[in-house]
Amino acid sequence: MTHPARAQPSPYAVDLSACTKEFATPGGGSYFAVRDIDLKVEPGRFVSIVGPTGSGKSTILNMAAGLLSPTSGTVRSFGEPVNGVNRRASYMFQQDALLPWKSVIDNVSLGLTMAGVPKVEARSESLRWLEKVGMRKFADHYPHQLSGGMKKRTAIAQAWIVDPDILLMDEPFSALDVQTRQIMENELLQLWSESGKAVVFITHDLDEAIALSDEVIILGAGPGSTVVGSYDITIPRPRDLLDIRDDPKFVEIHREIWGRLKVEVSKTYASAQNDESDVA
Numbered sequence: 576m577t578h579p580a581r582a583q584p585s586p587y588a589v590d591l592s593a594c595t596k597e598f599a600t601p602g603g604g605s606y607f608a609v610r611d612i613d614l615k616v617e618p619g620r621f622v623s624i625v626g627p628t629g630s631g632k633s634t635i636l637n638m639a640a641g642l643l644s645p646t647s648g649t650v651r652s653f654g655e656p657v658n659g660v661n662r663r664a665s666y667m668f669q670q671d672a673l674l675p676w677k678s679v680i681d682n683v684s685l686g687l688t689m690a691g692v693p694k695v696e697a698r699s700e701s702l703r704w705l706e707k708v709g710m711r712k713f714a715d716h717y718p719h720q721l722s723g724g725m726k727k728r729t730a731i732a733q734a735w736i737v738d739p740d741i742l743l744m745d746e747p748f749s750a751l752d753v754q755t756r757q758i759m760e761n762e763l764l765q766l767w768s769e770s771g772k773a774v775v776f777i778t779h780d781l782d783e784a785i786a787l788s789d790e791v792i793i794l795g796a797g798p799g800s801t802v803v804g805s806y807d808i809t810i811p812r813p814r815d816l817l818d819i820r821d822d823p824k825f826v827e828i829h830r831e832i833w834g835r836l837k838v839e840v841s842k843t844y845a846s847a848q849n850d851e852s853d854v855a
């Protein structure tokens with residue numbers, strides 16, 4: 576007698592297959608944000624998603640996080656269907672998710688204490704993480720006493736302390752000035768390079784996507800955005816992000832990807848212009 580073949584566990588940390596997301600609109604209609612998205616991210620890989628405004632980048636990240644379910648298609652993480660919040664992932668938003676009434680150390684310990692880790696242990700692990708991100712001295716400060724960069728360092732410690740297999744990052748550095756941003760990007764790469772974690776990183780900034788990633792995925796203009804390009808970034812690691820933009824390989828890759836992206840950005844811009852003239 577033959578045995579049915581056992582399903583092989585999916586090797587992917589994030590695995591979206593043919594995912595479409597349709598939203599209800601206030602007027603009673605519907606809007607397709609994304610259509611037929613396939614996104615496969617292997618463990619330990621750094622993948623960025625770039626696309627024009629409204630092309631569904633956050634929608635895709637939210638589906639990977641389990642915060643939104645697709646209208647059709649499947650979302651899996653390490654072979655398991657994602658139903659509800661994806662417990663293998665931590666999420667880092669554009670806006671800080673720090674609680675204003677809690678100190679830096681209490682914000683960082685939160686994920687551990689909520690998972691039942693005893694307070695003393697959670698505190699010492701938090702101090703270790705604060706040391707790692709250069710925030711040890713500010714453990715007893717409150718979020719309103721921190722600069723933008725310090726808040727990001729705290730948010731990174733908060734996301735990493737629970738040791739997720741996947742980091743979902745939605746424009747985490749977009750509110751920072753250029754210098755602080757490059758420093759934070761460098762620090763993120765250093766943490767990630769020893770971690771084996773998969774990162775899905777959303778950004779509007781193609782430079783940032785190329786500098787950080789193993790792969791850059793381009794989304795087309797909406798509605799019904801699809802993946803219109805996927806590019807392996809073969810710039811060797813370790814990378815120094817303070818100088819990488821002058822690297823001839825960077826310049827060449829940038830030119831190639833921008834050639835594709837600008838078509839989609841122009842379409843989005845043209846359709847926004849048309850919408851405005853309809854209103855006028």
Ligand SMILES: Nc1ncnc2c1ncn2[C@@H]1O[C@H](COP(=O)(O)OP(=O)(O)OP(=O)(O)O)[C@@H](O)[C@H]1O
Binds near residue numbers: 598631
């Ligand atoms: N809950 C919702 N209800 C209705 N429409 C939504 C909802 N969430 C997103 N949309 C629409 O879906 C499309 C994609 O939104 P999304 O935020 O994923 O795009 P984005 O690429 O992340 O945008 P941006 O670059 O501007 O941040 C947009 O047109 C948006 O208005």
